[in-house]
Amino acid sequence: MATKDDVSRERLFTRRALLLGAGQAGLLSVLAGRIYYLQVVESSRFQTMAEENRVSMRLLPPSRGRVLDRGGEALAVNRQNFRVLLNAEQAPNADAVLAALSEIIPVGEADRRRVLRELKRRRSFVPVAVRENLSWHEVSRIEINAPDLPGISIDMGQTRYYPFGPTAAHLVGYVAAVAESELTGDPLLELPGFRIGKGGIEKIHDVALRGRAGRSRVEVNAVGRVVRELDRQEGTPGGDLSLTIDMALQDFATKRLAGQSGAAAVMDVHSGEVLALASVPAFDPNLFTSGISARDWDELLHNEYTPLINKAVAGQYPPGSTFKPVVALAALSAGLVTPEFRVNCPGHYDLGDSRFHCYKKGGHGSVNLHEAIAQSCDVYFYELARRCGIDRIAAMGRALGLGERTGLDLPGERGGLMPTRDWKLRTSGIPWQQGETLVCGIGQGSVLATPLQLALMVSRIVNGGIAVQPRLTRELVARDGGFVARPPEAQSIGVKRESLELVIKGMEAVTNTQRGTAYAARIKEPEMAMGGKSGTSQVRRITMSERDAGLHKLKDRPWRERDHALFIGFAPVSAPRYAAAVIVEHGGGGSAMAAPVVRDLLIETQKRDPSRRQPPGAPSVAALGRG
Amino acid sequence: MARRARGLNPVDLTLMDKALRLNWMLALLLSAIAGIGVLMLYSAGGASLQPWASRHLVRFLMALGVALAIALVDIRVWLRLAYPAYAVGFVLLVAVDIAGQIGMGAQRWLDIGPIQIQPSEIMKIAMVLSLARYFHGLTAEETGRVVYVIPPTLMVLLPAALVMIQPDLGTAALMVLGGGAMFFAAGVRLWKFGAVLMAAGGAMPLLWSMMREYQRNRILTFIDPERDPLGAGYHILQSKIALGSGGMFGKGFLEGTQSHLNFLPEKQTDFIFTMLAEEFGMVGCMVLLGLYSLILLIAFAIALRCQSMFARMAAVGIAMIFFLYVFINVAMVTGLVPVVGVPLPLVSYGGTAMLTAMIGMGLLMSIDIHRDMRLGRHGEALTS
Structure with missing residues (x-):
């Protein structure tokens, strides 16, 4: 029986159930609205985010x-x-992953x-x-x-x-x-x-x-x-x-200098191509690629022979007597001396109250230009330097490539120094003294040059006064356009051929006459014969008392205070093609220590010269090369 | 009444009568939803029936069998079983909490030999049946009095508290909301709901203190999703990206990048709706929500046609729980409510949830079959 109570309850239930249903319909509509909002209104934003996630x-x-x-x-x-x-993006906890x-x-x-x-x-x-x-x-x-290492790959x-x-x-x-x-x-x-x-x-x-x-x-x-x-x-x-480097020659140069601290440069005097540019000791570049150890680095940094420095371009040395050709050319160009002009060398040269010594105690006697270069008479060049004045010498040095960076594509190149009166006044405020001109005349004092500059200087003298530029890169082969390096049209340095010939003859006499300073280091094969100039540059001033006591003997001094040994050379004398410069730091006499190295380098260079292996009438020098 | 006039005596329904009265439409809708589940699980498995899709299908067919069997059982049996089932569920809930205390950690399962039982799932059904039975036994006048509302309130809050400390925030919320809706349907006065809401507001700090760290984080992250984009907020953000990038028509079946590249968490369980949204777009979402709505519509239609209070209340309770599952899950993956871990009925992978949902649907069908049966205060059939 349906009682009245039951009927009212059923009505109440129906009403409430409909309300619940309406409530559910309302909430489902909220969901639909939310889905519409996310999937239609905001869809493009989320699509971008999904792409960012995925890609x-x-x-x-x-x-x-x-x-x-x-x-x-x-x-x-x-x-x-x-x-x-x-x-990091995939490994929020990098520490744990590393562990x-x-x-x-x-x-x-x-x-x-x-x-x-x-x-x-x-x-x-x-x-x-x-x-x-x-x-x-x-x-x-x-x-x-891998599954346990998120973010690791x-x-x-x-x-x-x-x-x-x-x-x-x-x-x-x-x-x-x-x-x-x-x-x-x-x-x-x-x-x-x-x-x-x-x-x-x-x-x-x-x-x-x-x-x-x-x-x-x-x-x-x-x-x-x-x-x-x-x-x-x-x-x-x-x-x-x-x-432009010939690796076999580079290797030869490095081995030839092994055990020393020094540098060598060999270049083609016509094209300017650098065939070898060695600096010893060196370091192993492979140590750097995987990260050098602190110990290795420390060792390189504190080595007395400075293995980290490229001495061939960044080492600046007083050129010593190798500078004398510059002074000779300056004097000849200015018309201040003739080839016959003679100076008597008593072993010293007096200027005012100061006395300047020739390295040869007894003196050379009367010498002309040719003999002065061959025997490296200091007194002769004191006189020439005095006559020229420092500014003429500096101008000639610059024309031959000294005193400024050569522009070779290597970092850290230094320019050396060609002092002038202006420079002295500008940098120190003290006027130039004539005594300094004399010291500079034998390549001491404030004159500084790098081995590469010395090789360049020789090149410009023996190639007939052409301002050739040293070059290191020949060609870049790249998919998106490389290049082939061509030597720039070189200008003449404006020195007369006869003057150059005089100096070249003098340099030939250095190695090829018995009185020449480097006769012992001559190249005996006539077709490969070299000319050159030795140099010994003082690192430390020798006092009068030491000179008198004979204490300036090389072996009696610590390594750091010994003279630098230098030699510049060219070959073959018949038609100069290659120039070389070598410095052995604190090596002693240039003719004894550096000249043999130059000799061996020039022999090796000429042996490797491709033109020697070609029949006569082969292409000219500039077109040669094995690339 | 017209129905009785047709001469159908509901007490003497034969098995054949019952089979004929079975709500096949409901069974069809359920199968359609489960079919979508199989499809999505096939996609989630990387275009493979393994490991989820095929098992989901088998489980559904078994659960459908269980549901049909339940449907054919006389409704009086279910009325009589309501309180005993509640008692068993309650004991098991206490047991699982104690096991959790001993095992030091979250515990929702009880291992009984080879079978795993999730007492909270039993409790959801038992609670609905028990509340239905309780309100069935009250007169309209009694329903209006406070003293009679206290026992059913405890029947809801005690198991909810037990579930809460498991901790399972989602199920606890589901119980409280489902129970509340049944109170409402039974005709409890509206001001009492107001009072309960006030009390709940007062209990919030207490509730907060009962929560575990990760639960608090979820709520804080819900309030401010940017708080920790790579931590707790990551899931919901990725879910929204997946959903939003699906657009109107979706990226296509098996083409969801967010889900297939694993940006989407739990894509086979709680976040399967997101996967559907990504691959089939808004159209796919609306189809599925439409199917759910049809089921709810049928459930309410059944409730309104029932002759007994027990049947009406049970039908509304089942519909409510079913609705809450759908709503909380979809609201969660769309970022409307905190991530609470509620599966999408019949679509999410998981045997227990599937069985619970289908038992509920089986009961609904049983109610439908016996809708004309009139029951006395204690479950006896009344012949008129």
């Missing part, structure tokens, strides 16, 4: 161009290298701190290299444990390798990790383990060797693993750069 842009580092010698011998190449990377990784492969405390530091510094999507040069065993261990990269090690270290330079101050905003530089040139050719031609990065768009999943590549835009590998 990751990866830079493809270009492979660095090689550095080759003139014969195609590789001086800098790339080798495979397995690295383990950490991507887990260190249980699989050894990770040093220094590496760990470096990684954490770099993670803070770099953009979160740029991975940081944890360790490099992994072995196959380590790579496979990491791959197996293996990357096959390339490392720079220098097959010749120290032999061409100063020339080729080295690459190393990008320092913070070198970041330019180019994301390529922020790639983990990316290396840029830090010295030598690697630094000067870094951009050409570096190439341009490619881009790869990849689809990644939530933990950052690459699912597939969407598209790829290949980069441009760096160009291969050929140098």
